[in-house]
Amino acid sequence: MTLVLDQVSKSFGGLAALSNVSFKVTEGEIVGIIGPNGAGKTTLFNLITGIFPPTAGKITYQGKDLLGLRPYKVTELGLARTFQNIRLFGHLSPLDNVMVGAHCRTKAGVWKGLWRTPAQRKEEKATRERAQTLLKLVGVEEDIDSPASSLPYGQQRRLEIARALATEPEIILLDEPAAGMNENETDDLRLLIKKIQTMGKTVVLIEHDMNLVMNVCDRVMVINFGQMIAEGTPAEIQQNPLVIEAYLGREEG
Amino acid sequence: MDMLLNQYYLQIAVFVMVNAILGVSIYLTLSTGQLSLGNAGFMSIGAYTCAILTVKAGFPVYLAIPIGGIAASLMSIIIGFPALRLTGIYLAIATLGFGEVVRVIVLNLKITNGALGISGIPTLGTKISKMLSSFGLPQKFGGLSVQQTSTLLVLLILVLILVFLVFFCVRLNRSRVGRAFAAIKADESAAEAMGINTTYYKLLAFALGALIAGIAGGLSAHLTFFIGPKDFAYHRTVEILLYAVLGGSDLVFGPIVGALILTLLPELLRSASNYRLMIYGALLVTMMAFRPQGLISEETVRFWKSKLGRGSK
Amino acid sequence: MFWQQLVNGLTLGSTYSLVALGYTLIMGVLNIINMAHGEIFMIGAFVGLYLVTYFEVNIFVAMAGAMVTSALLGCLMETVALRPLRRKAVSHLAPLISTIGVAIFLESLALNLFGPQSQAFPTELAAVQMQLGPIRISLVQIIILGMSFGLMFVLRFWLSKTRVGKAIRTTAENIETANLLGINTNKIIFLTVALASGLGGIAGVLVGLSFNAVEPTMGLSMGLKGLAVLILGGMGNITGAMLGGLILGIAEVFTVAYGASSYRDAVAFGMIILILFIRPQGLFGKRQGGRF
Numbered sequence: 012m013t014l015v016l017d018q019v020s021k022s023f024g025g026l027a028a029l030s031n032v033s034f035k036v037t038e039g040e041i042v043g044i045i046g047p048n049g050a051g052k053t054t055l056f057n058l059i060t061g062i063f064p065p066t067a068g069k070i071t072y073q074g075k076d077l078l079g080l081r082p083y084k085v086t087e088l089g090l091a092r093t094f095q096n097i098r099l100f101g102h103l104s105p106l107d108n109v110m111v112g113a114h115c116r117t118k119a120g121v122w123k124g125l126w127r128t129p130a131q132r133k134e135e136k137a138t139r140e141r142a143q144t145l146l147k148l149v150g151v152e153e154d155i156d157s158p159a160s161s162l163p164y165g166q167q168r169r170l171e172i173a174r175a176l177a178t179e180p181e182i183i184l185l186d187e188p189a190a191g192m193n194e195n196e197t198d199d200l201r202l203l204i205k206k207i208q209t210m211g212k213t214v215v216l217i218e219h220d221m222n223l224v225m226n227v228c229d230r231v232m233v234i235n236f237g238q239m240i241a242e243g244t245p246a247e248i249q250q251n252p253l254v255i256e257a258y259l260g261r262e263e264g
Numbered sequence: 265m266d267m268l269l270n271q272y273y274l275q276i277a278v279f280v281m282v283n284a285i286l287g288v289s290i291y292l293t294l295s296t297g298q299l300s301l302g303n304a305g306f307m308s309i310g311a312y313t314c315a316i317l318t319v320k321a322g323f324p325v326y327l328a329i330p331i332g333g334i335a336a337s338l339m340s341i342i343i344g345f346p347a348l349r350l351t352g353i354y355l356a357i358a359t360l361g362f363g364e365v366v367r368v369i370v371l372n373l374k375i376t377n378g379a380l381g382i383s384g385i386p387t388l389g390t391k392i393s394k395m396l397s398s399f400g401l402p403q404k405f406g407g408l409s410v411q412q413t414s415t416l417l418v419l420l421i422l423v424l425i426l427v428f429l430v431f432f433c434v435r436l437n438r439s440r441v442g443r444a445f446a447a448i449k450a451d452e453s454a455a456e457a458m459g460i461n462t463t464y465y466k467l468l469a470f471a472l473g474a475l476i477a478g479i480a481g482g483l484s485a486h487l488t489f490f491i492g493p494k495d496f497a498y499h500r501t502v503e504i505l506l507y508a509v510l511g512g513s514d515l516v517f518g519p520i521v522g523a524l525i526l527t528l529l530p531e532l533l534r535s536a537s538n539y540r541l542m543i544y545g546a547l548l549v550t551m552m553a554f555r556p557q558g559l560i561s562e563e564t565v566r567f568w569k570s571k572l573g574r575g576s577k
Numbered sequence: 578m579f580w581q582q583l584v585n586g587l588t589l590g591s592t593y594s595l596v597a598l599g600y601t602l603i604m605g606v607l608n609i610i611n612m613a614h615g616e617i618f619m620i621g622a623f624v625g626l627y628l629v630t631y632f633e634v635n636i637f638v639a640m641a642g643a644m645v646t647s648a649l650l651g652c653l654m655e656t657v658a659l660r661p662l663r664r665k666a667v668s669h670l671a672p673l674i675s676t677i678g679v680a681i682f683l684e685s686l687a688l689n690l691f692g693p694q695s696q697a698f699p700t701e702l703a704a705v706q707m708q709l710g711p712i713r714i715s716l717v718q719i720i721i722l723g724m725s726f727g728l729m730f731v732l733r734f735w736l737s738k739t740r741v742g743k744a745i746r747t748t749a750e751n752i753e754t755a756n757l758l759g760i761n762t763n764k765i766i767f768l769t770v771a772l773a774s775g776l777g778g779i780a781g782v783l784v785g786l787s788f789n790a791v792e793p794t795m796g797l798s799m800g801l802k803g804l805a806v807l808i809l810g811g812m813g814n815i816t817g818a819m820l821g822g823l824i825l826g827i828a829e830v831f832t833v834a835y836g837a838s839s840y841r842d843a844v845a846f847g848m849i850i851l852i853l854f855i856r857p858q859g860l861f862g863k864r865q866g867g868r869f
Contacts (some may be wrong), residue, residue, distance in 0.1 A: 030565070047444070060457060062453070082457045082461070083456050083457075083458075083459050084457045086458060089409075091458075091459075092457060094454065094457075098451050100446065100447050100454070101450060102446075102562060103446055103447070103450065108448070109456070111446075111460070112459070114440060114444055114460050115458075115459030115460070116449075117440055117461075118440075119439060119441075121436065121439075121468070122434055122441060123439075124441050124442070125435050125436065125439075131439070138440075175456060175458075176459060180461050212323050286787075294842070297668065297670070303678075346853035346854045347853055349857065350853070351669075352669060352670065353610055353669075353812075354808070354853065356610070356670075357805075358850065360801065360804070360848055361801055361845065361846035364842065365842070365843045365847075366841050368840065368842045371839070431769045452776070457734070498797055499681070502677060502681050505674065538689055542681075542682050542686055544678075544681055544682075544683040544685075545679065545680070545681035545682025545684075545685060546666045547678070548674055548678025548681070549675050549678040549679060549682070550678075552658070552661075552667070552675040552677070553658070553661040553662065556662075556667050556668070
């Protein structure tokens, strides 16, 4: 059990965004989180990564309490994320974006950077090479020196994944990585997620693309109106009457 | 030769250099997307610390100037720590208030000599010319008077400091710390989520900016013989801010160019000196509306590079 | 002695509250700090002064004149310096810098028009004094207290009860929602800036009366006090601005009364730093959910 959420609730100004959500993530699995828009999925990621604290409940990672830790500390511990609305450092190059991701695993400070000490140059070289490897892995290989904001949409999503991987996470949280992608791109994404799993990482995936979720996930959780309404293998979820109701109900309304 | 090297031109060149150093100071703070309105305050801490050390305690200038810078930097950490945990607006207000308080304190303390200011500060120029004559330099050396030679040497020192600062900034930009700065400027919360301790780096950039402002203050105290509270009023801060707004704050060269233009322009337009601040104000508004990135931005550099056919490398 | 100082503090503080309300209103609706608010206040003071000295109008007419001028100036600023920035995605520092430009422009303009020297209101007003038990209070103080508190109550009532007031509050809450609800947000922004600046203009006359001095640099020092109150009371919090202003006024008067008169202007800043350390959301602000 690496990541454990215990009875986690969050409300904004009296409105409950999440109530009593509990789940566990096991090492090496791919977990999908699905649910209608506004169900509280992204709020869940924000709670885990320390962007805001839960109103109640406990979040632990490898037995360590994550409550009250600032986001960068959470990332240092080994949880990295991507954002639903892409948040790259737009005017930096893709390469620099990924190198920023390596920040918490590198050390050189102002002094070493100023004099380019041998240790700094070695670290910089290793960081760059690793960043290039990651860019290759996610398939962003052209234009790696022009601003990231000029990349096509699908590439930007992939670049975010590379940036998150550069923090050397054990768990990577992907927030709707397939949003805005076409079928081919989504298929590539599926392979990429599988590849990340084979690198020994755990993946938590928020996604609306049911095809992707059902194909890639080992386990799926369904959230509706801030509550977890179902959990199981993709096959079980597809049969679950509560889930069908949540989705059909939404389409009627 | 004498025409070009007359004392007036040399003096202006010296001011250009000091202002360019101040431009670097605001550039550093802005490189994390933070606006400091306390640069004049930090300058005055540097200037007063330095002047008091040399005039009243007999410290050598080369020691007093860095000490002044460090004093300003320490002060910036005290101000910056609480303000930088919050969003950018708080730093602007806290530093604006800080600048005013420094002014009030300087006006009231005995050691700063109140509104009268400190005079009789040994200038770098006189120090150097004394040194030169003690080496037995003749009154005319290569067609230059001792005064000219010493001002030229002062200018050389300032150029060296500026070159070092530019070197520092360029190196910094291409390092881990510089990337962290750029990431914070682009998107603070995303940077934090990528494992960057944003408070630490914002404070670092702010303290470096204050350090350089303090050093510039110390230098200016030893260039003008006299300092008073009026030298470091809010308008000075606005002027420094304008270097970055006009020149651009993407690259370290932006504020330096801004400082150059805004130091030379008032000299050329002496007749309009009453309207200088009005022009500055209008310039700030116009730049924000039409070219918020300033004259020199990353795109400008990219554009000219490709135009000059060096775009590939 | 104590009660006398308290009344003096309240008088001073109520003007701070008025100035801070201007910042707060604009902060609430536009989410920016109007660095030119102090200078708009200063122009209001000059307009009031010139109306009284050259046109010999009644002080209340002068205040009305100051209010109208300042409100128009605010609208002009919104059109020239703020609206162009809203159309494009610029850094959050851009409006701050733009209003600094307006501030420096106005201050320099005043310096050229009115000269650097401090000018005074005709003295008849300050001469009238009354004795209320242990307290000596001047007519000027009564006018200031009456106007400030009166305006604050009218404003509160207007914001909470009228249709336009509610529209302002909705816009402050969330500008997109307000748009969806069919509120003409551009009009509301105009109205808010005019209101804030108008209040600033009146405050300018009141402060000019109470110190019996009007000068171009009064904008900067008063602006700083207003900003201190903004942080003290909690950004965008109207009650906070009112009470924060009173607290600052009383604190300053007592600082002077108990000996440290030359450090009066440092009190505001000391409060900013203290608040940032111990209660960054302000005395009356609610704690935000997170830093983002």
